[in-house]
Amino acid sequence: MRHGRSLRYLAAVFLAAALSAAAVLPSVGCLGAASSAQVPAALAQNLPLINRLLAKQALVIMTDFFRLATNVRTAVRAVGLPAAQQAALEARFTAFQAEGDKAIEKVRAESKAVDPVLSKIGTAVTPLGPLFEDVAKLARGHGTALDIVIDSATATLDAVLSYAGSAPGQP
Amino acid sequence: MLFSVLINIAVAAVKTLLPGSADIPAQAAQLVRDLIASGKVPPLTHDDGRPITLAEADAMVDAQALEAHAALHAGDLPPAADTGAVGGPVG
Numbered sequence: 505m506r507h508g509r510s511l512r513y514l515a516a517v518f519l520a521a522a523l524s525a526a527a528v529l530p531s532v533g534c535l536g537a538a539s540s541a542q543v544p545a546a547l548a549q550n551l552p553l554i555n556r557l558l559a560k561q562a563l564v565i566m567t568d569f570f571r572l573a574t575n576v577r578t579a580v581r582a583v584g585l586p587a588a589q590q591a592a593l594e595a596r597f598t599a600f601q602a603e604g605d606k607a608i609e610k611v612r613a614e615s616k617a618v619d620p621v622l623s624k625i626g627t628a629v630t631p632l633g634p635l636f637e638d639v640a641k642l643a644r645g646h647g648t649a650l651d652i653v654i655d656s657a658t659a660t661l662d663a664v665l666s667y668a669g670s671a672p673g674q675p
Numbered sequence: 676m677l678f679s680v681l682i683n684i685a686v687a688a689v690k691t692l693l694p695g696s697a698d699i700p701a702q703a704a705q706l707v708r709d710l711i712a713s714g715k716v717p718p719l720t721h722d723d724g725r726p727i728t729l730a731e732a733d734a735m736v737d738a739q740a741l742e743a744h745a746a747l748h749a750g751d752l753p754p755a756a757d758t759g760a761v762g763g764p765v766g
Binding site: 578601622 | 707710715716717719727729732733735736737739740742743744746747748749750
């Protein structure tokens with residue numbers, strides 16, 4: 505009789521264990537299914553802020569580059585090139601400015617993206633390279649000081665492209 | 676009492692079967708730390724530790740964009756009409 509009660513008690517315990525496991529497993533199963541997506545989801549919570557700070561940082565370097573590029577034009581004016589060459593340089597610089605204005609606004613717009621933004625910043629900035637090379641070709645060779653300013657601007661442009669051209673953690 | 680103990684045992688057993696599930700927030704936090712350590716992203720907080728809000732970050736981007744435009748156009752000559760070099764008083 506006593507054994508019978510004990511067995512019933514034991515059976516109840518096992519039944520309770522089975523029921524509790526059945527109740528818990530589905531929710532844990534959901535956790536398991538979400539595990540691969542949960543890391544990006546948690547990171548995605550920070551991405552809007554990260555994207556804005558990445559864009560702001562890119563704009564800081566772009567500002568340095570534009571200051572140096574403007575110094576190149578100012579220095580060329582001070583050197584006093586032949587009128588035709590000066591006019592050609594001013595025309596190239598105007599084209600460079602138009603593309604620079606577009607790049608700034610693209611980076612500003614991309615700062616609000618919901619997905620990682622670095623490569624898009626790179627796309628916005630890349631067209632500036634050949635345009636500045638045109639300006640630099642016309643400006644080089646008119647004095648060491650001017651060449652140094654051109655070299656600094658070129659190095660800063662490389663820094664912008666290097667910043668925006670590779671994702672964090674990638675070589 | 677017994678029931679809650681059994682639930683705890685069942686949860687512990689399942690957690691053991693799913694290694695790494697408890698580390699998910701830690702992994703995400705590590706990814707963010709890696710981004711910051713790469714130097715590409717400044718810290719996500721102010722100097723005093725307050726988190727930077729999206730509105731503040733937007734304002735930073737806008738201010739820096741204005742500065743970039745200004746740097747790009749700092750060497751622009753004033754328009755000819757403003758110099759008084761071309762044309763003269765009308766009427």
